[in-house]
Amino acid sequence: MTEPRDHPFVAAVKPLVDAMGGELMDPALAQPDDVVLTWEGRDLLAVRLPQLSESLDHILAALERRHGMPLARLDRKSKQDVVRILEARGAFSVRHGVETVAGALGVSRFTVYNYLNRESGAQGKPNKNSQE
Structure with a gap:
């Protein structure tokens, strides 16, 4: 510059x-x-600006730094919190977002969808991601 x-x-x-x-x-x-x-x-x-997929990787890395450990080593409640944060940031609008997050958390796609549905149910609103 x-x-x-x-x-x-x-x-x-x-x-x-x-x-x-x-x-x-x-x-x-x-x-x-x-x-x-x-x-x-x-x-x-x-x-x-980064590509959306790069942004998701960047967000996951920042969450790992915040927790001080790989996301896969977090307890279930902490993983649910991570999914909530990622949903708020639009992580699941990225192609293969659920798969990427599942891999980072060391859980299945099904588990990520369960976390998303759990969060939506707790707020009393339908989950737009449940159809993916």
């Missing part, structure tokens, strides 16, 4: 871009799908 990485705007958006698994880059290198951010009328920064 031509602009210093310590610019206040870059410092402000970097944690968000990192949390999404995005990449900061020089706006001159931006491709059509990248997001160019402007500061005081000048293109300052471009953000390359």
